Amino acid sequence: AQSVTQLDSHVSVSEGTPVLLRCNYSSSYSPSLFWYVQHPNKGLQLLLKYTSAATLVKGINGFEAEFKKSETSFHLTKPSAHMSDAAEYFCVVRLNTGFQKLVFGTGTRLLVSP
Amino acid sequence: ETGVTQSPTHLIKTRGQQVTLRCSSQSGHNTVSWYQQALGQGPQFIFQYYREEENGRGNFPPRFSGLQFPNYSSELNVNALELDDSALYLCASSLDWAGGPYEQYFGPGTRLTVT
Numbered sequence: 001a002q003s004v005t006q007l008d009s010h011v012s013v014s015e016g017t018p019v020l021l022r023c024n025y026s027s028s029y030s031p032s033l034f035w036y037v038q039h040p041n042k043g044l045q046l047l048l049k050y051t052s053a054a055t056l057v058k059g060i061n062g063f064e065a066e067f068k069k070s071e072t073s074f075h076l077t078k079p080s081a082h083m084s085d086a087a088e089y090f091c092v093v094r095l096n097t098g099f100q101k102l103v104f105g106t107g108t109r110l111l112v113s114p
Numbered sequence: 115e116t117g118v119t120q121s122p123t124h125l126i127k128t129r130g131q132q133v134t135l136r137c138s139s140q141s142g143h144n145t146v147s148w149y150q151q152a153l154g155q156g157p158q159f160i161f162q163y164y165r166e167e168e169n170g171r172g173n174f175p176p177r178f179s180g181l182q183f184p185n186y187s188s189e190l191n192v193n194a195l196e197l198d199d200s201a202l203y204l205c206a207s208s209l210d211w212a213g214g215p216y217e218q219y220f221g222p223g224t225r226l227t228v229t
Binding site: 036101 | 118145147149155156157158159162164169170172204206208210216217218219220221222223
């Protein structure tokens, strides 16, 4: 079965330092992978997506993720954190089972300190 | 272009009652999916509607039901509410077409509290 595992429940960084949020996936074939962000009391916003095109995917707000098949990973990175990046981040795999279903990881809370 | 909207924003119900949550999909989208997000967890897929028919369902009991209307808006109904139904309910819309892909765009959610 396809699934994603987010390796850290919380990540703390200082403003201006790099961000790394880790995600491993499990899939028997090339998956469609996404990162969504959820700010407090807000809905989910799509950051970026991988759908078997370029392995390095650029998203909004300076985020990017690299699909590494050999490591079954899809880590999210950003060179320099901003206070506004503090939020919950979800790694997501899309299942194609006759209908489109998103399977979410458990989430990583990013804390950014001044 | 109007995004996904949901109503109401917050709702408090008593155990055993019934509730209806509403979702208006993004303009041009024909598919609506519903998710339940319990506190501190990732969203869990409830079901999906495409052209007014349920075409996929997650691991939720039959007391969770839905509708999709000709304008592609949707309702989520939950009967016989239980305390564990307290959660944020998220609606997502997408355009389902043969070529794909099908990015899902989420609404702000409805916070349901069951007491």
